[in-house]
Amino acid sequence: MTKNTLIQPFDVSIVGGGMVGAAIALSLSQAGLTVALIEQRAPQRFEPDSAPDLRVSSINLASEAWLTRLGAWSALAEMRLCPYQRLQAFEHPTSMVSFDALDIKRSHLGHIVENNLLQLALWQQFTRNVSVFCPASVTALSQHSDCAVLSLDSGEQLRSTLVIAADGANSHLRRLAGIGSNGWQYQQACLVALVNTPYPQQDVTWQQFTSSGPKAFLPLSGQQGSVVWYDDAAKIKQLAALSAKELTEQMLTAFPPKLGAVEVVSSSWFPLARMDANYYYAGRVVLAGDAAHAINPLAGQGVNLGFADAKLLSELVISAYKQQSDIGSAALLRTYQRKRKPANLLMMTTMDGFYHLFGSDIGPIRKLRQLALTMASRSSLLKTLVARYAVGYE
C-alpha cells in the first residue's frame, strides 16, 4: 500500500485489538459495519502443548453469554479454558464464605481463561468487514464535524465516522483526544505465578484475605493453576526476583495448606493502579475497557466491565447504523457514558472498600471484616445476592 495515502473510509476505527477492542470489532462487523482494527501485536498462535499464558482472567456468566453470541466462546472452548463451580473467600478457615453454582441454579460460576487465547478466539472470527492493521500504532488524530482521521506509523491515514479507543489503561489515543484521567497507584502490587499442582482437575477458586494482602488460587485446565499473591510493592518485587524453586518455597510457607505442594513454573508481577477517565468521549472518539477505567484486580472484574462497555456501545452503534443515523453523534456517545460510567465507578469504589477492609491490620477494621465474613457465611440470601452480582447478572 502506498504511504501517506488517505485510504477508503471506514464506519469505525478501533485502536487496540485486545480482548475488548476485538470483541467490539467482531460485534460491529457482524452487523455489516466496516471496521479498521489497529493493533501493535497480534495474539500468539495456539499450540495445545504450550504452557498457559501467565495473564489469565476470570470471565463471568454475563460476558460468556455475549461472547457465545459472537461465536468466539466455542472457538475458545476448543482451545483451552477452565470452568469453576465454587468460589471461596476466607481469612480463617472457620469464617469461610463459600459460593456454589448450585446456589444460583447454574452449572458453573465462571471460567478462568487465558487472555491471549480469548483474544485469539475473537480474531479468528473476523470476516472481511474487519481490516486489521498490525503491527501498527497511531501517531496523530484529527477531528472534523462528520469524521475523525487517524494517522498510522506506517504513513497510512484512516477516515472513519467513529473512533474507539480500546488501547488499554495507558491509552495513547485517550491522550490524543485530550481526555484527562484521575487515579492512583496502590501500595500493593501482585505477583502472578503459573503452578503445577498435585491435585487432579480443580473446580474451585479461592481467596484468603490477610492484612498484608489477599492470596488467591485460580484453577486452570489439568493439573495447573494460577496463583496470585498481593503484598506491599517492595515485597512483591523481591519475590519476583527469586528463582522458581525459591519462589515455590516462599509460597508454600505463606499460603494456606489447601494450596497443596505446588511447583512454580513461571511468574511475573504487576503494579496495581486505579484509573478513571474524566469523560468517556470527546468529539468522535469514545473509550472502552481499560482505556476508560482500570480497577484493582482483587475480584477479577476488569475485563468483565470492559465487555459490558463493549456490548452496550456495540448495541447503540448498530441501532443507529440500522436507522441510518450518525453512529458517532454526541447524543449516542452521551447515552453510552451515562449508562457505563456510574456502573464502572460503583465497581471500582466497591473494590477499594474491599482493599481497605481486607488489607488493614487495625483492630476495629479486623473485627469488622471478621463480622462481615461470618454474616456472609451464615446468610443464604446475602450469599445468593453476592453470587448473582459476581457472575454479572445484577
Ligand SMILES: Cc1cc2nc3c(=O)[nH]c(=O)nc-3n(C[C@H](O)[C@H](O)[C@H](O)COP(=O)(O)OP(=O)(O)OC[C@H]3O[C@@H](n4cnc5c(N)ncnc54)[C@H](O)[C@@H]3O)c2cc1C
Ligand atoms: C494481575 C491482573 C489480573 C487480572 N485478573 C482479571 C480477572 O480475573 N478478570 C477480569 O475481568 N479482569 C482481570 N484483570 C483486568 C484485565 O486484564 C483487563 O481489564 C483487560 O486486559 C482489559 O482489556 P482491554 O482490551 O481493555 O485492554 P488491554 O488488555 O490492555 O489491551 C489493549 C490492547 O491495545 C494494544 N495497544 C496498546 N497501545 C496501542 C497503540 N498505541 N496502538 C495500537 N495498539 C495498542 C495492546 O497491544 C493490547 O492488545 C486483571 C488484571 C491484572 C493486572
